Amino acid sequence: MTNWHPEIPEGQGPLYIRLADRIAEDIATGALGAGSKLPPQRDLAYDLGVTVGTIGRAYALIRQRGLVSGEVGRGTFVLGSTYEPSLEEDTKPDLDRPAQQTNGSAAHDMSASSWTQGAMHMPKDVAFGGTRVMVPSPEAIRFDSTSAPEIGQAGVIGRLTADITRDAPYEIASYTRSVPESWRQAGRIWLSRAGWQPPEGSIVPTTGAQAAIMAIIAATTAPGDQVAFEELTYSSIARGAALSGRRPVQIARDDEGPLPEDLARVCAQKHPKLLFVMPTMHNPTLGMMGEQRRADIVTIARQYNLWIIEDEVYGSLRETSPPPLAALAPERTFHVGSLSKSVTAGVRGGWVSSPLSHAQRIYTAHKMLTGGISFLLSELSSRLVLSGAADEFRQKILAEVSARFELVQKYLGAYDMFAAADAPFLWLKLPEPWLSGTFKAAAAAANVLIDDEDEFKTGRSGKVYHRVRIGITNPMTRQETAKGLLILQNLLEDSGACYDSFE
Numbered sequence: 208m209t210n211w212h213p214e215i216p217e218g219q220g221p222l223y224i225r226l227a228d229r230i231a232e233d234i235a236t237g238a239l240g241a242g243s244k245l246p247p248q249r250d251l252a253y254d255l256g257v258t259v260g261t262i263g264r265a266y267a268l269i270r271q272r273g274l275v276s277g278e279v280g281r282g283t284f285v286l287g288s289t290y291e292p293s294l295e296e297d298t299k300p301d302l303d304r305p306a307q308q309t310n311g312s313a314a315h316d317m318s319a320s321s322w323t324q325g326a327m328h329m330p331k332d333v334a335f336g337g338t339r340v341m342v343p344s345p346e347a348i349r350f351d352s353t354s355a356p357e358i359g360q361a362g363v364i365g366r367l368t369a370d371i372t373r374d375a376p377y378e379i380a381s382y383t384r385s386v387p388e389s390w391r392q393a394g395r396i397w398l399s400r401a402g403w404q405p406p407e408g409s410i411v412p413t414t415g416a417q418a419a420i421m422a423i424i425a426a427t428t429a430p431g432d433q434v435a436f437e438e439l440t441y442s443s444i445a446r447g448a449a450l451s452g453r454r455p456v457q458i459a460r461d462d463e464g465p466l467p468e469d470l471a472r473v474c475a476q477k478h479p480k481l482l483f484v485m486p487t488m489h490n491p492t493l494g495m496m497g498e499q500r501r502a503d504i505v506t507i508a509r510q511y512n513l514w515i516i517e518d519e520v521y522g523s524l525r526e527t528s529p530p531p532l533a534a535l536a537p538e539r540t541f542h543v544g545s546l547s548k549s550v551t552a553g554v555r556g557g558w559v560s561s562p563l564s565h566a567q568r569i570y571t572a573h574k575m576l577t578g579g580i581s582f583l584l585s586e587l588s589s590r591l592v593l594s595g596a597a598d599e600f601r602q603k604i605l606a607e608v609s610a611r612f613e614l615v616q617k618y619l620g621a622y623d624m625f626a627a628a629d630a631p632f633l634w635l636k637l638p639e640p641w642l643s644g645t646f647k648a649a650a651a652a653a654n655v656l657i658d659d660e661d662e663f664k665t666g667r668s669g670k671v672y673h674r675v676r677i678g679i680t681n682p683m684t685r686q687e688t689a690k691g692l693l694i695l696q697n698l699l700e701d702s703g704a705c706y707d708s709f710e
Contacts, residue, residue: 211233211238211239211243211245211246212246212254213226213229213230213233213255214229215229215255215257216228216229220652221649221652222257222261222265223261223262223264223265223268223652224265224268224652224653226255226261226262226265227264227265227268227269227272230245230265230269230274230275231269231272231274234269234274234285239285240285241285241286242284242285243284243285244282244283244284244285245266245275245282245283245284245285247282248262248263248266249262260701263701264697264698264701266283267697267701268653270283271690271693271694273286274286346654347651347654347655347656348654348655348656348682348687348688348690348691348694349656349678349681349682350650350655350656350657350677350678350679350681350682350691350695351656351657351658351678351681352678352680352681353490353521353548353631353632353678353680353681354547354548354552354680354681355546355547355548355549355550355551355552355600355604355631355680356604356607356608356611356631356680356681356682357683358600358603358604358607359603360550360551360600363591363596363600364551364554364587364591367587367590367591367594367596368583368587370590371583371586371587371590372583375582375586378582378586379582379583381582382579383579383580383581383582383585386411386412386570387586387589389589389593390410390412390585390586390588390589391410391412392589392593393558393588393589393590393591393592393593394410394411394412394558394559394560394592395407395410395560396592396593397523397544397546397558397592397597398410398519398542398544398558398560400519400522400523400528400531401527401528401529401530401531401534402530402534403530403531403533403534405533405542405560406537406560406563408563408566409537409560409561409562409563409566410558410559410560410561410566411558411559411561411566411569411570411573412556412557412558412580412585412588412589413545413557413558413559413573413580414555414557414573414577414580414581414584415545415547415555415556415557416518416520416543416544416545416547416557417443417444417447418557418573418576418577419543419545419557419558419559419569419573420444420447420483420516420518420543421444421447421448421451421576422559422569422572422573422576422577423481423514423516423541423543423559423561423569423572424444424447424448424451424453424481424516425451425572425575425576426565426568426569426571426572427480427481427514427565428453428480428481430451430452430453431452431453431454432453432454432479432480432481433453433454433455433456433477433478433479433480434448434453434454434455434456434479434480434481434482434483435455435456435457435458435465435470435473435474435479435481435482435483435513436455436456436457436458436482436483436665437457437458437460437464437465437483437484437489437665438457438458438459438460438664438665438666438668438670439460439491439492439660439663439664439665439672440483440484440485440489440490440663440665441485441490441518441663442662442663442664442665444483444518445483445665445666455665455666456473456477456479457665457666457668458470458473458482460494462492462494463494463495463496463497463500464484464485464486464489464494464496464500464504465482465484465504467500467503467504467506467507470482470504470507471507471510471511474507474510474511474513475511478511479513480513480514481513481514481515481516482504482508482513482514482515482516483516483518484496484504484515484516484517484518484532485518485519485521486501486517486519486522486529486531486532487519487521487522487525487528487531488521488522488524488525488630490521490632490663490676491632491634491658491660491663491674491676492625492634493625493626493627493630493632493633493634494625495528496529497529498529498530501529501530501532501535502535504532505532505535505536508536508539509536509539512539513539514539514540514541515532515536515539515540515541516540516541516543517531517532517533517540517541517542517543518543519531519542519543519544520543520544520545520547520548521548521630521631522544523544523548523549523601524548524549524601524604524605524608524629524630524631525629526629533560537562538562538564539562540562541559541560541561541562541565541569542559542560543557543558543559544557544558545557545558546588546591546597548631548680549597549600549601549604549605550591550597550600550601550604551591551600554584554587554588554591555581555584555588556584556585556587556588556589556591557588604680605629607680608628608629608630608631608679608680609628609629610685611679611680611685611688612626612627612628612630612679614679614685614688614689614692615633615677615679615692617692618689618692618693618695618696619633619635619677619692619695619696619699622635622636622638622699623635623636624636631678631679631680632676632677632678632679632680633676633677633679634674634675634676635674635675635676635677636672636673636674637673637674637675637699638699641673641699642673643659643660643661643671643672643673643674643675644659644661646659646675646698647659647675649698650694650695650698653694653698654694655691655694655695657675657676657677657678657695658675658676658677658678659675660672660673660674660675660676662676663676677695
């Protein structure tokens with residue numbers, strides 16, 4: 208036992224983070240030598256006038272930094288300065304990385320020295336244009352994104368890009384003024400599903416799905432028009448619609464999607480021009496719209512002359528699904544897909560299958576909003592699909608998502624959640640007494656970024672889900688994914704931590 212007794216430094220941030228930083232500093236300076244035993248958690252909590260949960264989280268954090276080891280029945284001991292940590296053996300999963308990820312990246316060095324130099328790299332609160340914004344730490348584990356994981360795409364993309372620059376130097380140097388038939392053919396192939404293929408002449412290549420959706424909103428509505436959204440969905444579209452002068456209106460939903468009776472009520476009372484839905488893999492709930500619900504939505508849309516945007520960016524990860532809304536109502540459905548979740552997000556490849564009456568209008572609106580599509584990126588997206596490389600990447604990504612899903616089951620399987628082996632995110636129900644926003648703040652304080660439920664609400668709502676969305680595909684490796692899930696597991700198990708201040 209040591210006579211060491213810390214003082215929690217003054218400043219902002221959670222108490223347990225400041226205490227962990229003080230312990231790390233004392234270890235680095237030699238005030239706590241190798242082999243020193245830290246005080247029992249209850250004793251230190253009493254001495255410092257804080258909760259046992261605060262001490263437990265501080266000890267867990269320095270253990271994750273590789274500075275101490277915990278031995279059941281004996282206590283917590285300072286390790287030597289050369290110790291390089293791994294996950295504890297009793298909880299360590301199979302962390303084999305895909306071959307493309309074993310490149311020894313220094314960005315994921317977990318050595319003791321990397322943790323003790325300046326302690327933890329936390330997200331920073333900085334001023335931007337008079338507004339306080341959070342800038343994530345480069346070392347943060349980002350579970351707040353669902354982009355396709357890195358599984359070796361760069362090599363193929365590099366070769367195809369070299370071919371394009373050799374084959375089309377003039378087109379790369381100029382603006383894109385026409386759409387090659389190969390781009391449309393690639394879109395027809397990529398968007399096809401469940402026995403449905405987009406009709407000839409319906410395809411509009413776009414700079415990703417979000418640009419496509421905003422072009423559809425611009426082309427089918429006018430400022431002041433109402434656009435219908437589920438009360439919980441990918442809210443960036445609702446915010447973008449509001450920014451462009453449209454008025455989002457909320458539709459009640461269940462596990463399958465919009466409630467037909469509420470959609471009919473809103474249509475009769477507020478007369479929206481457009482409905483945005485994600486029927487195959489709903490973000491964030493993973494809901495699947497059944498065939499009868501799809502038919503009911505189409506019936507109401509026809510009754511009230513409602514356009515439909517069918518966002519299928521996650522649908523490309525699901526091998527089987529009911530026929531899309533575009534197959535049931537081709538005259539009013541805009542079917543949108545992209546490469547971002549199932550191939551690569553950085554190429555920004557996307558397509559719309561539009562009602563034939565509006566294909567040219569969507570192309571023009573997209574050009575006016577974005578300045579036009581990039582020849583290089585559109586040609587690259589097309590070649591990825593037509594060469595078969597996109598589908599090969601999709602299969603590898605599905606295998607990687609499935610492997611990460613196994614880590615989710617290992618670390619968070621005891622909790623209520625919606626998750627699937629082909630889904631790049633999960634929708635986790637928080638145990639009492641955690642609140643969604645508080646848990647997000649606690650995770651951020653531990654350098655793990657997630658999305659709380661408010662991120663997906665399309666307007667003010669009294670409905671509370673007590674859930675968070677956790678994306679599992681953005682971390683570079685399975686090891687990083689496991690590390691972040693372990694941190695979240697520790698938070699969930701420490702219910703007392705939800706009373707800490709994160710101001």
